[in-house]
Amino acid sequence: MSGTRTERLDRLRLKERVSVLVVGGGINGISTWRELALQGVDAVLVERGDFMSGASAAPSRMIHGGLRYMENGEFTLVRESLRERNRLLTNAPHMVSPLPTLIPLGDRRSGILSAIQRFLGGRPKPGPRGALIVKLGLTLYDLYSGAGKAVPRHRFFGTRELRRRVPALDPALRFGALYYDAKISYPERLGVEMILDTEQASPPALALNHVSFDGLSDGAAILTEKVTGEKISLRPDIVVNATGAWIDITNGLIAKNPAPLIGGTKGSHLIIDNDALRDALGENMVYFANREGRVCIMFVHLGQVLAGSTDISVETPEGVRCEADEADYILASVREVFPGIKIASEEIVFRFAGVRPLPRSNAGVNAEISRDHQCEWLPEQAGSPPVLSLVGGKWTTFRAFGEQAADLVLERLGRRRIVSTQALKIGGGKDFPRDAAERKKWLTDLAALDELTAERVSILFNRYGTRVAAMVADISRQGDEPLASLPAYGRSELSWLAAREHAGTLADLVLRRTAIALKGELSLDAVEEIAGVMAAALGWSEQRRVAEIGALLSHLEDFHGVGRATLEHRNRRQDHVSVEKSAHEPAVRKRQMS
Ligand SMILES: Cc1cc2nc3c(=O)[nH]c(=O)nc-3n(C[C@H](O)[C@H](O)[C@H](O)COP(=O)(O)OP(=O)(O)OC[C@H]3O[C@@H](n4cnc5c(N)ncnc54)[C@H](O)[C@@H]3O)c2cc1C
Numbered sequence: 001m002s003g004t005r006t007e008r009l010d011r012l013r014l015k016e017r018v019s020v021l022v023v024g025g026g027i028n029g030i031s032t033w034r035e036l037a038l039q040g041v042d043a044v045l046v047e048r049g050d051f052m053s054g055a056s057a058a059p060s061r062m063i064h065g066g067l068r069y070m071e072n073g074e075f076t077l078v079r080e081s082l083r084e085r086n087r088l089l090t091n092a093p094h095m096v097s098p099l100p101t102l103i104p105l106g107d108r109r110s111g112i113l114s115a116i117q118r119f120l121g122g123r124p125k126p127g128p129r130g131a132l133i134v135k136l137g138l139t140l141y142d143l144y145s146g147a148g149k150a151v152p153r154h155r156f157f158g159t160r161e162l163r164r165r166v167p168a169l170d171p172a173l174r175f176g177a178l179y180y181d182a183k184i185s186y187p188e189r190l191g192v193e194m195i196l197d198t199e200q201a202s203p204p205a206l207a208l209n210h211v212s213f214d215g216l217s218d219g220a221a222i223l224t225e226k227v228t229g230e231k232i233s234l235r236p237d238i239v240v241n242a243t244g245a246w247i248d249i250t251n252g253l254i255a256k257n258p259a260p261l262i263g264g265t266k267g268s269h270l271i272i273d274n275d276a277l278r279d280a281l282g283e284n285m286v287y288f289a290n291r292e293g294r295v296c297i298m299f300v301h302l303g304q305v306l307a308g309s310t311d312i313s314v315e316t317p318e319g320v321r322c323e324a325d326e327a328d329y330i331l332a333s334v335r336e337v338f339p340g341i342k343i344a345s346e347e348i349v350f351r352f353a354g355v356r357p358l359p360r361s362n363a364g365v366n367a368e369i370s371r372d373h374q375c376e377w378l379p380e381q382a383g384s385p386p387v388l389s390l391v392g393g394k395w396t397t398f399r400a401f402g403e404q405a406a407d408l409v410l411e412r413l414g415r416r417r418i419v420s421t422q423a424l425k426i427g428g429g430k431d432f433p434r435d436a437a438e439r440k441k442w443l444t445d446l447a448a449l450d451e452l453t454a455e456r457v458s459i460l461f462n463r464y465g466t467r468v469a470a471m472v473a474d475i476s477r478q479g480d481e482p483l484a485s486l487p488a489y490g491r492s493e494l495s496w497l498a499a500r501e502h503a504g505t506l507a508d509l510v511l512r513r514t515a516i517a518l519k520g521e522l523s524l525d526a527v528e529e530i531a532g533v534m535a536a537a538l539g540w541s542e543q544r545r546v547a548e549i550g551a552l553l554s555h556l557e558d559f560h561g562v563g564r565a566t567l568e569h570r571n572r573r574q575d576h577v578s579v580e581k582s583a584h585e586p587a588v589r590k591r592q593m594s
Pocket residue numbers: 023024025026027028029046047048049050051052053054055056057058059060061062063064211212213214242243244245246250265266267268309353354355356357392393394395396397
């Protein structure tokens with residue numbers, strides 16, 4: 001096991017040398033580090049913020065082949081992505097599940113001319129796609145995805161069936177196509193679970209968040225522990241640069257004028273708490289091309305509606321956030337599909353943005369930039385370790401990308417692969433019940449062992465999968481007292497996450513180990529109360545607790561559109577009931593009743 005942060009930092013200080021230093025703890029850095037550590041390679045992972053806090057926390061939460069990428073002729077990528085999607089459905093069933101996806105269409109023939117132009121090497125402007133071109137795309141998609149096995153095949157229907165299924169759609173939309181992809185409920189957690197699994201399987205492996213890589217000095221990496229500012233030096237044989245949209249900046253810390261590799265584009269999403277929109281969507285994702293021809297998505301995610309996204313070239317990934325004009329753009333796109341549904345500004349409970357680390361490109365339209373991934377060695381410099389950069393990549397393909405990068409590193413180290421991750425179950429997806437009956441028995445057995453009701457165990461299971469078995473034993477010992485300000489969460493539950501899952505700051509806990517902030521559940525009282533729980537779990541001083549609250553409040557206001565006034569207002573909300581809680585049963589606790 002990895003021990004506490006203090007113990008991990010001590011191990012880092014004592015290390016001096018390491019075979020591989022992976023810089024960047026997004027999904028691709030974690031995946032590469034996991035691959036290497038599982039082969040017995042001495043590997044250290046450093047992330048300057050929290051794990052999974054960059055682009056990896058900002059996806060549309062689709063685990064997909066990328067139907068749209070077929071328009072760009074990226075068939076190999078689509079095939080690989082669909083293979084990885086199917087693997088994730090099996091390896092992480094606690095988080096990745098099939099997503100029925102509805103494409104509403106206005107006519108039959110649009111898009112055919114553009115498709116032919118593209119096929120002939122042209123670059124037509126994006127525009128609407130008609131039923132015939134979508135039918136062609138979905139037939140190929142089914143073929144690649146093994147539809148019929150992992151997920152059902154696509155279907156087409158006419159106006160009457162479309163109206164019956166989604167009455168609130170714009171009447172101008174006359175056809176519908178339904179196909180299946182997948183979605184992920186807690187992407188940030190999956191990355192952290194991979195770290196926890198790897199630490200257990202390969203105890204020498206070391207992963208530290210809140211530690212930045214600041215460059216090389218005489219071949220040694222200079223690292224900074226962000227809480228105290230302490231400098232630590234480490235001599236790696238190989239450096240893997242997995243800093244996503246920051247890759248060029250990181251390479252600039254290592255080499256003079258390195259060739260630029262990245263051309264990032266910003267994408268933003270809104271989380272909307274609106275009953276009419278939630279009801280209109282039901283269990284479907286609506287996947288549609290807006291007036292500009294840009295593909296937009298919306299679906300119910302953890303009880304709220306997730307809608308996005310934008311695709312805007314940016315010079316730097318620093319400080320990006322969902323700006324007001326982007327929010328307007330997303331809302332306008334939603335109105336195109338559901339013109340009768342009014343969304344009030346206070347119903348936007350959270351917003352988030354990230355930068356896609358796309359390969360540098362001169363494509364005229366951002367949507368046409370390749371979503372594929374590749375690895376590039378920096379030209380070697382005397383006295384400096386070799387540096388491998390991970391360029392591009394989708395969330396869905398992290399395993400394949402990590403495997404590819406690790407194989408290049410293994411070759412360089414003269415070592416062989418001994419373990420494959422293709423069928424490796426992740427975190428709370430291990431020993432996952434195979435069907436509803438098995439799940440019911442699993443939950444009842446667990447509840448009987450510990451002093452929680454089956455309902456409470458079920459809520460925890462939805463959040464943490466089978467990891468809940470370890471958590472519940474602990475909760476049972478400590479007592480399952482709910483937060484006064486947010487009863488859907490327990491004090492012991494949050495304390496367990498803080499102590500066991502590398503949470504270094506208050507923001508780590510409310511933004512990434514849980515979805516409390518994203519779901520719009522956070523109030524000012526909850527911030528105070530959770531900070532108290534975390535301070536007790538991690539032994540923070542009063543000064544540190546207050547500083548953490550201040551840092552979280554600024555971050556929520558600056559990057560997620562959640563100001564202090566909103567949080568205060570949520571304190572007063574009489575009917576404040578957790579969306580998740582209302583979707584399940586009230587969490588009655590045996591211990592409290594006895
Ligand atoms: C709006 C949007 C929607 C998307 N939707 C989807 C989707 O639905 N499905 C899908 O498959 N993909 C999607 N993607 C793509 C996917 O999210 C990204 O490709 C993927 O998360 C990139 O992961 P990464 O690890 O390469 O980069 P990141 O997650 O950005 O990780 C890089 C990390 O490096 C760290 N770092 C930087 N500099 C340093 C340093 N000096 N020292 C230490 N650490 C450092 C950063 O803090 C960051 O955490 C989407 C992306 C965006 C932005």
